Amino acid sequence: MILGSMPQIHLRNPYLSDGYSWLKGNLHTHTTFSDGVRPPEEVIADYERRGYDFLGISDHDMFVPPEHYQHLTRMVLIPAVEVTALGSHIQHLGVHQRVEPDTNRQIVIDGINADGGMAVMNHPNWEWHFNHFPHELMEDLQGAVGLEVYNGVIEHLDGAALASDRWDRLLSIGRRLWGFANDDSHEARDVGVAWNVVQARTRSVPDILQALKEGRFYASTGVIVNAVAIDGLRIRVSTENAERIRFVTRFGTIRATIDDATAEWQLPENPTQLKHWRYVRVECYGAGGRMAWTQPIQIESD
Ligand SMILES: [Zn+2]
Numbered sequence: 001m002i003l004g005s006m007p008q009i010h011l012r013n014p015y016l017s018d019g020y021s022w023l024k025g026n027l028h029t030h031t032t033f034s035d036g037v038r039p040p041e042e043v044i045a046d047y048e049r050r051g052y053d054f055l056g057i058s059d060h061d062m063f064v065p066p067e068h069y070q071h072l073t074r075m076v077l078i079p080a081v082e083v084t085a086l087g088s089h090i091q092h093l094g095v096h097q098r099v100e101p102d103t104n105r106q107i108v109i110d111g112i113n114a115d116g117g118m119a120v121m122n123h124p125n126w127e128w129h130f131n132h133f134p135h136e137l138m139e140d141l142q143g144a145v146g147l148e149v150y151n152g153v154i155e156h157l158d159g160a161a162l163a164s165d166r167w168d169r170l171l172s173i174g175r176r177l178w179g180f181a182n183d184d185s186h187e188a189r190d191v192g193v194a195w196n197v198v199q200a201r202t203r204s205v206p207d208i209l210q211a212l213k214e215g216r217f218y219a220s221t222g223v224i225v226n227a228v229a230i231d232g233l234r235i236r237v238s239t240e241n242a243e244r245i246r247f248v249t250r251f252g253t254i255r256a257t258i259d260d261a262t263a264e265w266q267l268p269e270n271p272t273q274l275k276h277w278r279y280v281r282v283e284c285y286g287a288g289g290r291m292a293w294t295q296p297i298q299i300e301s302d
């Protein structure tokens, strides 16, 4: 090592460049097993008709085993529960056994991880105070894989469906969290608002869950991302239908805005500045307020 040499900066790209298919799915759905108005059969048929590849039925504190319904659909059914009672709602994905709600949400997340599942902090900006998930609690909790940056049903309720503000605050203090977008559908009008598109090697529960765990997916309300590629400090994002693409870093600072469906941006070669930025994520804006959010690309130094 040469004394006084600058640290080597590199970008950690969660995305694959080949050997995958993009699969579309919603991971947050209610049925008549809790407060949804339609039985699982109807909900499944609705998502299937719309061309989804996977679906997580996640009733409130109630596990609806996918094997009871898998024969009805070619979609991959992801085992899920929304842990609801006694506190802020937490999505349990990849359920083997339901986790008992507890006022201590760390115990819930630890239980989800012990089950071999993944925990996602749901609709942070729901409710009149825009703070369903108290921010200090989100900062304290350890072991969640992500949060919902967009929750469709909140469009019809108090608060904000969008929670990228929370995401930037958490990423900026060094938390590694993936952004999810879900319908949280309770009735027909809620279906098809927000979804996740994963890079999976096969159409199977383990492969889809692994892709979610590793951040090989993007969240969307209508913009289709074709590829996210990285070459050195250059990031290239191509979409089907974005009209504007933005590169966002620490505490939500927008570093570049490009009015096109494809955008390329090169980070400055200043290691001290880049370390301070921590991450880059890309927001894609389409017609009618449609969006896509890539996962954060971590800025790392040797
Ligand atoms: Zn909820």
Ligand SMILES: [Zn+2]
Pocket: 028, 029, 030, 082, 184
């Ligand atoms: Zn819900």
